[in-house]
Amino acid sequence: MTPVSPDPAPIGLGIAGLGMAGTVMVQAAAAHKGYVLRAAADPHAAPRTAFARDFNASVYDDIGALCADPAVEVVYIATPHQFHALHAILAAEHGKHIILEKPMALSLADCDAIIAAVERHNVRLIVGHTHxxxxxxxxxxxxxxxxxxxxxxxxxxxxxxxxxxxxxxxxxxxxxxxxxxxxxxxxxxxxxxxxxxxxxxxxxxxxxxxxxxxxxxxxxxxxxxxxxxxxxxxxxxxxxxxxxxxxxxxxxxxxxxxxxxxxxxxxxxxxxxxxxxxxxxxxxxxxxxxxxxxxxxxxxxxxxxxxxxxxxxxxxxxxxxxxxxxxxxxxxxxxxxxPGRREVLDEMGRVLRLGTRATHDGRWAKATxxxxxxxxxxxxxxxxxxxxxxxxxxxxx
Ligand SMILES: NC(=O)c1ccc[n+]([C@@H]2O[C@H](COP(=O)([O-])OP(=O)(O)OC[C@H]3O[C@@H](n4cnc5c(N)ncnc54)[C@H](O)[C@@H]3O)[C@@H](O)[C@H]2O)c1
Structure with missing residues (x-):
């Protein structure tokens, strides 16, 4: 474990995909002292409008714009899983840390591509929530x-x-x-x-x-x-x-x-x-x-x-x-x-603010x-x- 100075600043979270999983994570992040909901992206207008109203946050119809938002430090990806590899690599290319919903991807080759992008861009990845x-x-x-x-x-x-x-x-x-x-x-x-x-x-x-x-x-x-x-x-x-x-x-x-x-x-x-x-x-x-x-x-x-x-x-x-x-x-x-989602946010929080190693990182999720x-x-x-x-x-x- 690398010792780092604890950074008290809350983590700016962006939500990619305002569907079922995204909604639960929004609820978890809104109740978590260590996070601030900064932005969300979804192709559908109705959830975007509701999210912007509830959190006075930016909304985008395109995940690329969410990833480019400087207020976002971590992107939580809850898009349908056929997009997980594409979206995780995009977030890494923008220098964002990533919480990726399960399953990590649909093939081991896609898992490898995500792990390589995360390492290339020196960002952190947690795959969750799982139970x-x-x-x-x-x-x-x-x-x-x-x-x-x-x-x-x-x-x-x-x-x-x-x-x-x-x-x-x-x-x-x-x-x-x-x-x-x-x-x-x-x-x-x-x-x-x-x-x-x-x-x-x-x-x-x-x-x-x-x-x-x-x-x-x-x-x-x-x-x-x-x-x-x-x-x-x-x-x-x-x-x-x-x-x-x-x-x-x-x-x-x-x-x-x-x-x-x-x-x-x-x-x-x-x-x-x-x-x-x-x-x-x-x-x-x-x-x-x-x-x-x-x-x-x-x-x-x-x-x-x-x-x-x-x-x-x-x-x-x-x-x-x-x-x-x-x-x-x-x-x-x-x-x-x-509980459950809170622990996902906690794990990323410890990784980013305390320098711990993630339990549920890319290699862990690839093995699952x-x-x-x-x-x-x-x-x-x-x-x-x-x-x-x-x-x-x-x-x-
Ligand atoms: N951990 C859990 O317990 C849990 C529960 C439900 C879903 N999930 C996972 O979450 C992911 C999403 O599942 P869901 O049930 O929420 O699906 P969903 O269809 O309810 O939500 C997906 C959302 O992503 C949006 N979307 C599609 N393409 C997009 C894009 N390019 N950019 C941004 N948003 C986009 C859709 O409009 C939709 O609102 C899946 O991978 C699923 O396995 C996990």
Whole structure:
């Protein structure tokens, strides 16, 4: 770690893409003391107008103009993921630090191009949000890596959602263009288990399914990851809008809000949506609705880590630790703002103002994408796939 003088100046943030992810990050940044929202870019006028009104900030219809704005120190890129490489390289060329949404890109070659641009222009890159930033995953990691619980043996994570039946643009249902769960949902699980297990996954064996011909992309996945250190992790995901695993997570939603379960509601709503792509854009654009502040921690399904001396489970407000003396709750302070996204902003803040090394940097995110691509390859070929680009966890604090 390079010692640097702490710079108290807030970080000027520019948002590229005022859709669903952009809206949540705007909310997180507005509540974060270390950041000031300076600008945003989106080709659609309505979210631009709403953002300019709410923050008295500059708005652009072109991401190039956002990247050229001298008030912007960090660009958060939440454009559709087929643009991630193009937009991240553009931001780096303008000397901007980058927070890039997951997945980092759609190919390892594009990840390499982003990493090269970031290094060439001497800017910093964090890839997030993924649910590995969730406070429970962080505390689980601290407990596991402290050694106090003995050896980590395995991790089990599963999530059943309505992902495939939310309104979608056509490319979101085409795996070749980054559609389906492998690029959108499974990377959260991969990032979480890599963080907990130390990062160095050795191989993947997986099976995926595409059960609905009108939505011809992967909607479910079962994968086994084996790590260099002997840890095994199982990842199960289903986005078919039947079972909802939040039923087993205290009826709390992914973002940490109370949830009333309504199985099949997304499928039923789609039947009444004549123009799905338009509904997708309008429903999630910045300013189209009020985003409630979470009352619990965020989560991504159910995650359990098995160690020699106890098992840990992420819960709505922290962790449960199960051992020979019973079940013990470990509460985690929710803190101000938006847990999960707040940690993304914190990590970039520490990198820029304290000179720490990022945990979720380009090479980390490339390794996570490698696993997602290997899941796809394993399912297609029916065999175990060896991984070659894995990197260990670097603790940034
Ligand atoms: N971390 C998470 O939990 C999470 C959640 C949702 C989305 N995401 C990620 O965020 C990204 C965006 O997903 P989304 O669901 O917000 O999509 P979205 O369609 O809701 O939003 C994308 C926005 O980008 C805008 N856009 C398109 N081209 C642009 C350009 N050239 N310049 C500026 N803006 C442009 C669109 O108009 C739209 O407003 C995806 O990569 C997705 O994987 C992450």
């Amino acid at each position: 590995s930033f969730d406070p429970q995953i962080h505390v689980m990691r601290l407990l596991i890596s402290s050694g106090a619980l003995g050896r980590l043996g395995m991790i089990h994570t599963f999530n059943y959602t309505n992902f495939l039946y939310r309104p979608r643009r056509p490319e979101e249902l085409d795996t070749a263009q980054g559609g389906g769960i492998l690029f959108n949902q499974v990377p959260h699980q991969v990032d979480m288990v890599r963080l907990l297990a130390g990062g160095l996954a050795r191989s993947v064996r997986a099976q995926t399914t595409a059960l609905d011909p009108p939505r011809p992309t992967e909607g479910s996945c079962a994968a086994l990851l084996q790590f260099e250190n002997g840890v095994a992790a199982t990842l199960v995901y289903s986005g078919y809008d039947y079972f909802d695993s939040d039923e087993w997570h205290f009826n709390i939603s992914e973002r940490g809000l109370p949830k009333s379960l309504d199985h099949g509601v997304a499928r039923r709503a789609l039947l009444k949506t004549p123009d799905e792509a338009r509904a997708r854009t309008e429903a999630f654009a910045y300013g189209s609705g009020k985003a409630d502040a979470p009352s619990h921690q965020p989560h991504f399904g159910i995650t359990i880590a098995t160690c020699e001396k106890s098992e840990l489970r992420a819960t709505a407000d922290g962790l449960m630790q199960y051992d020979q003396f019973g079940a013990h709750e470990i509460k985690i302070e929710r803190g101000p703002g938006m 994408l490698e696993v997602a691509l290997a899941i796809q390859q394993s399912a297609a070929e029916g065999q175990e796939i060896a991984l070659r680009h894995q990197v260990p966890v670097v603790d940034d604090r």
